[in-house]
Amino acid sequence: MFSESLPSTAPNADADLSHQSEPFRRIATEIGHVLVGQQQLVHRMLIGLLTGGHLLIEGVPGLAKTTAVASLAKSIQTGFQRLQFTPDLLPADLIGTQVYRPQDQSFVVQKGPIFSNLILADEINRAPAKVQSALLEAMQERQVTIGGETFPLEEPFLVMATQNPVEQEGTYALPEAQTDRFLLKVIVDYPDREEELQILRRMSKTAPKFEISPVTSPEEIMRARSQVDNVHLDPKIEGYIVDLVMATRRPAAYGLNLDGLIQFGASPRASINLALAAKANAFLQGRGYVLPEDVQELALDVMRHRVAITYEAEAEERTSESIIGEILQGVAVP
Missing domain, CATH: 1.10.8.80 (Magnesium chelatase subunit I, C-Terminal domain)
Incomplete structure (x- = not known):
């Protein structure tokens, strides 16, 4: 049995791992100031952050998918971009393009919003395939090519895409080549009765305000990733x-x-x-x-x-x- 061959782990090693994972518990606590329930979604987002793996989050509208990802970004002192995918979005709107400068008769690269750390691709399945495909190189290779020039993306780089179920009107199913790039596909379900009551009491205000403080940094995340490898x-x-x-x-x-x-x-x-x-x-x-x-x-x-x-x-x-x-x-x- 596997239990007979568990590696011997010194108590101080376990204590060190517990210390290294502390920032992620702080992140979960901070997100809990805004999000009611959805512990599984928060846990999966932390796993994506730890492994550098992208997440595809699916659920019907109104289940706080966007709120969860935005709250994660606010709890980290790092770059964040929200991209609202629409049927008229172009690949250049995502990765950037070359712009002509008449004053010196040259082209310069204008980088798109993909050049950030945490990317929220909101309702990714509302954009056509050519825009969805524009994410492929960035997600897999951690780089973007514009006008024949390649630009590396700064770590940590993580795409968290939300989508409505494909049977919803006005959506496009993601191709298999793209869904395979996602580490996890998380299904978000409705809250239970008690959670819905908490949501009602917390949100039934004309202007609900929630403050999320940054509790960790990209450097801490990268250090934790090296520990995961061990x-x-x-x-x-x-x-x-x-x-x-x-x-x-x-x-x-x-x-x-x-x-x-x-x-x-x-x-x-x-x-x-x-x-x-x-x-x-x-x-x-x-x-x-x-x-x-x-x-x-x-x-x-x-x-x-x-x-x-x-x-x-x-x-x-x-x-x-x-x-x-x-x-x-x-x-x-x-």
């Missing part, structure tokens, strides 16, 4: 991650009866991102090693947008979430 990932856990991803491609090899339900399985990015997210989850809990529970907690958010189901699955009212849940039940845990 979180121990046991070979058994590595094998477990690979088995979960492989089961989305060849479920029969794992004794799963999912024939005809999966159009294509998760890409190798799923394995990489699940390992990174599990390490970040362990770090946030002050642990220097990954447990199977870390992998299980994040597997759905890592893979739901990477597993495409068939028409037969839709006819049976199956979803990628239910199929991934069956895989989590069927693959042996170390």
Whole structure:
């Protein structure tokens, strides 16, 4: 069993990890001054911040998706840009363009709003594909090319995109090549009754005011990222991650009866991102090693947008979430 081979972790090492993760607990507390509930969303945003992985946040309008991301940005002393995606947005509006200067008869680069640290791509699926694709190089390569010249983006660089469900009118489904660039896809649901009462009492004012103070810096975030790299990932856990991803491609090899339900399985990015997210989850809990529970907690958010189901699955009212849940039940845990 995995529990028999846990790495020996000295108490002072655990204390150091707890100290290193303290800024992220401060961020969560600060966001809580504005946001009611949505602890899972806040936790996933912190994992994205720790790993440098981009987030796709989906939910119907009015669930505070934009508020959550804006609050995260305010709690960090760093650059922030909100981009409202619309059908008439152009790629140049995002990355910038070359501008002619008649006084010296030359072209100069005018950088776009993508040149910041935290980018809120609000309602990303309301823009056409050519604008969505303009994010690809920035998200994957951490650089932007304008007029044949390449400009690196300053770290930390993180895109958090919100979208309404694709069945909503006036939206465009994101292509698979772009959704695969997102570390996590987080589904935001309605608040429960108690949370809704808190929202009503807090927000039912003509001009509600909330102050969020910066509680950490980009330097602290980058230091924490280096600590995440040192979180121990046991070979058994590595094998477990690979088995979960492989089961989305060849479920029969794992004794799963999912024939005809999966159009294509998760890409190798799923394995990489699940390992990174599990390490970040362990770090946030002050642990220097990954447990199977870390992998299980994040597997759905890592893979739901990477597993495409068939028409037969839709006819049976199956979803990628239910199929991934069956895989989590069927693959042996170390």
